[in-house]
Amino acid sequence: xxxxxxxxxxxxxxxxxxxxxxxxxxxxxxxxxxxxxxxxxxxxxxxxxxxxxxxxxxxxxxxxxxxxxxxxxxxxxxxxxxxxxxxxxxxxxxxxxxxxxxxxxxxxxxxxxxxxxxxx
Numbered sequence: 001x002x003x004x005x006x007x008x009x010x011x012x013x014x015x016x017x018x019x020x021x022x023x024x025x026x027x028x029x030x031x032x033x034x035x036x037x038x039x040x041x042x043x044x045x046x047x048x049x050x051x052x053x054x055x056x057x058x059x060x061x062x063x064x065x066x067x068x069x070x071x072x073x074x075x076x077x078x079x080x081x082x083x084x085x086x087x088x089x090x091x092x093x094x095x096x097x098x099x100x101x102x103x104x105x106x107x108x109x110x111x112x113x114x115x116x117x118x119x120x
Contacts (some may be wrong), residue, residue, distance in 0.1 A: 002085075003052070004077040005068050013065060013113075015059035018053035020118060021081055043062075047119040048088060050078065056100055062110045066095060076117050090117040 001019065003011050028042035055066065068074070069092040080086040098112035 001031045001079050002077070003050075003079075005069075005074050007077075008064075008068055009077070010034070010065060010068070013054045013057060013061060015055040017057055018055070020051040022049045023047075023052070023082070024049055047054075048080070048090075049119065050117040052115050052117065055107050056111045057097075057113055059108045059110065060112060065113070066097075069095065069117075073120060074117075089120045091120060092117055 001011060001014075002009065003019065004016065024047045025043050026045040026047060028044050031041050033039050038084045054062075054065070073089050073091050075087060077085065077087045092115045095115045097110045097111055100109040101109040104107045
């Protein structure tokens, strides 16, 4: 598995079982069930979402990562299980991080770093 954001490989930041791939359908406004229960559906697009969970990161690693996903849109290259190696324009939002501990040498560790990458 490889995951690059704007050409920077962040694969090493990802926790074991830390990448979830999901295809989301975008339906037209008339999608829904009629009074007889029949489903009427009009898919207008599909979008990919990657949910990333990181291993605990040191301050310099989390700083690099958060700045990497900060722009409104980023270029993401990843190994897609449906299409193979793929590059898409995506965005990220809602990026939590939890301070875990400070070591005697001054280094700080952060955990709970998760974020979505959603196709534009």
